Amino acid sequence: MTTTMETLSIKTENKFRTLISKQTYLKGEMICTMPSENIMDKPNRYTVQIARDRHTHVGKLAALNHSCDPNVILDTDKMLMIARRDIEKGEELSFFYPSTEWEMQAPFICLCGAANCIHVVAGARFLPLSTLENHYLNPHIRDLMIELLKNTRLHLKKLQEG
Numbered sequence: 001m002t003t004t005m006e007t008l009s010i011k012t013e014n015k016f017r018t019l020i021s022k023q024t025y026l027k028g029e030m031i032c033t034m035p036s037e038n039i040m041d042k043p044n045r046y047t048v049q050i051a052r053d054r055h056t057h058v059g060k061l062a063a064l065n066h067s068c069d070p071n072v073i074l075d076t077d078k079m080l081m082i083a084r085r086d087i088e089k090g091e092e093l094s095f096f097y098p099s100t101e102w103e104m105q106a107p108f109i110c111l112c113g114a115a116n117c118i119h120v121v122a123g124a125r126f127l128p129l130s131t132l133e134n135h136y137l138n139p140h141i142r143d144l145m146i147e148l149l150k151n152t153r154l155h156l157k158k159l160q161e162g
């Protein structure tokens with residue numbers, strides 16, 4: 001298994017960074033492992049959330065942009081980046097940020113142009129379940145979503161009783 005990222009390159013244009021694949025990948029194929037040497041308890045622009053209070057500094061993978069119709073998945077359970085569909089040589093790689101991020105430090109407006117574009121990218125907690133269900137979600141995001149739903153139900157019950 002390759003742990004290096006030598007098949008990936010970073011392209012910078014007008015200070016905007018993109019991550020490019022230097023080779024083709026088939027759907028389901030592993031592209032690289034995710035770095036896990038540098039774990040933090042708070043997110044920043046170079047981290048990916050891997051558990052409730054754990055954010056890993058992803059190095060080169062920080063150049064991965066968000067897309068609402070992405071071509072890669074970050075599996076934070078196995079710590080792998082996997083092709084979500086066939087990828088061509090020279091293609092830009094992207095993933096769905098809310099699949100790992102619960103609450104982002106720096107939300108932004110998405111202009112990806114996908115038919116299912118979520119427009120405001122702020123983390124999974126700000127998206128309806130019906131939207132999240134259409135995406136690959138990591139275990140910590142599922143857990144946090146279930147917890148949020150439970151708390152909401154409890155809160156509504158209290159309001160009704162009060």
Ligand SMILES: [Zn+2]
Nearest residue numbers: 068110112117
């Ligand atoms: Zn979008």
